Amino acid sequence: MRPFVHDLTSPRVVFGPGTLSQVPEEADRLGVRRVLLVAGTRDGGPGEQVARALGERLAGRVSEVVMHVPVAVAARAVEAARQAATDLVVTVGGGSATGLGKAVALETALPVLAVPTTFAGSELTPVWGLTEGDRKTTGRDPVVMPCVVVYDPDLLASLPADVAAASGLNALAHCIEALYAPDASPLVPVIAEEGVRVLAAALPRVVADPGAGDVRPGELSDARSDALYGAWLGGTVLGAATMGLHHKLAHVLGGLGLPHAQVHAALLAYVTAVNAPFAPEAMARAARALGADPAGALWDLAHATGAPTSLAQLGLAPDAAGRVADLVLEAPPVNPAPVDRERLLALLDSAQRGDRPAPIQ
Numbered sequence: 045m046r047p048f049v050h051d052l053t054s055p056r057v058v059f060g061p062g063t064l065s066q067v068p069e070e071a072d073r074l075g076v077r078r079v080l081l082v083a084g085t086r087d088g089g090p091g092e093q094v095a096r097a098l099g100e101r102l103a104g105r106v107s108e109v110v111m112h113v114p115v116a117v118a119a120r121a122v123e124a125a126r127q128a129a130t131d132l133v134v135t136v137g138g139g140s141a142t143g144l145g146k147a148v149a150l151e152t153a154l155p156v157l158a159v160p161t162t163f164a165g166s167e168l169t170p171v172w173g174l175t176e177g178d179r180k181t182t183g184r185d186p187v188v189m190p191c192v193v194v195y196d197p198d199l200l201a202s203l204p205a206d207v208a209a210a211s212g213l214n215a216l217a218h219c220i221e222a223l224y225a226p227d228a229s230p231l232v233p234v235i236a237e238e239g240v241r242v243l244a245a246a247l248p249r250v251v252a253d254p255g256a257g258d259v260r261p262g263e264l265s266d267a268r269s270d271a272l273y274g275a276w277l278g279g280t281v282l283g284a285a286t287m288g289l290h291h292k293l294a295h296v297l298g299g300l301g302l303p304h305a306q307v308h309a310a311l312l313a314y315v316t317a318v319n320a321p322f323a324p325e326a327m328a329r330a331a332r333a334l335g336a337d338p339a340g341a342l343w344d345l346a347h348a349t350g351a352p353t354s355l356a357q358l359g360l361a362p363d364a365a366g367r368v369a370d371l372v373l374e375a376p377p378v379n380p381a382p383v384d385r386e387r388l389l390a391l392l393d394s395a396q397r398g399d400r401p402a403p404i405q
């Protein structure tokens with residue numbers, strides 16, 4: 045056994061169908077009186093429910109939720125928290141809502157209770173992100189880590205199938221990169237391998253059309269619970285280990301305006317193919333969890349679930365690769381495969397075209 049540091053902070057997790065109704069109880073448990081609710085209008089259903097249930101504890105609301113948290117949006121949310129003299133931020137939504145809640149916590153040190161409605165995993169990390177122009181800045185600060193996470197699989201029912209597939213692959217990407225993370229304690233790959241297995245099995249069932257197939261009654265709901273369990277595992281390892289080239293590329297492409305989860309879905313197979321020869325132990329675990337060559341299996345999963353499999357599909361201009369490579373090379377990540385310009389351009393070329401990666405011999 046090699047020496048290691050295990051530094052994993054986990055929020056209190058409340059998991060199960062219908063647990064949205066427990067948010068007021070959880071707020072009371074924290075001893076708070078004045079809640080700022082952060083919930084976008086598209087997530088208005090559960091946001092409304094929580095607002096009603098909070099009753100007089102609801103001191104303010106922010107519904108301007110924008111992906112990658114533009115600094116101006118964050119500043120307005122911080123102001124809303126101060127105006128309302130809140131003592132807890134409750135976020136209801138995907139990574140964008142969670143991210144906005146974290147931006148408020150970063151400035152105010154308010155605790156955050158997160159109710160995720162996608163599989164993004166932000167609710168389990170001390171990582172915040174803010175965007176100014178085409179540059180996204182991220183940092184780690186324990187103050188932004190939510191203290192309670194309420195996972196209610198019923199909230200995933202409204203997620204369109206293509207968004208669910210992409211978001212699930214986002215969670216899978218956390219697991220894949222955790223398998224070769226340089227600072228992972230021995231527990232991290234164990235959790236990550238389970239995450240790969242659970243997500244790969246659940247996502248096809250989550251996106252299955254109940255009207256078209258032979259889905260048994262109740263199965264979709266179980267699939268969502270399974271996928272959300274996988275998202276918890278993915279978020280856990282995302283918070284516990286340093287991510288590599290895949291997350292770096294997704295971060296850069298996000299700054300250029302590409303949608304977060306879809307970028308993860310489109311890139312994962314190609315980065316995995318590039319890293320495979322340099323990370324044999326990680327790939328053995330991934331292959332065990334996926335039941336096949338990891339890069340090809342991840343591409344097949346994206347394809348089968350209707351997630352994007354190429355950057356061209358997401359509108360990346362063919363001549364953008366040079367700029368993307370420059371931005372990555374400004375601060376290259378620690379990664380199994382050496383990160384140089386030639387390798388980056390080759391990877392981006394494959395991801396732009398979208399062909400299924402060939403098995404590594």
Ligand code: NAD
Nearest residue numbers: 086112138139140161162164166169171199202203304305
């Ligand atoms: P998102 O929160 O922007 O949601 C995507 C879309 O789906 C939005 O239009 C949203 O309104 C809608 N939506 C969300 N949940 C829904 C539901 N249940 N039903 C119907 N529609 C729903 O996207 P995301 O992928 O969850 O999060 C992306 C953001 O999170 C990015 O900014 C990314 O950088 C950040 N992120 C941060 C971390 C971290 O550790 N800091 C981790 C993962 C993601």
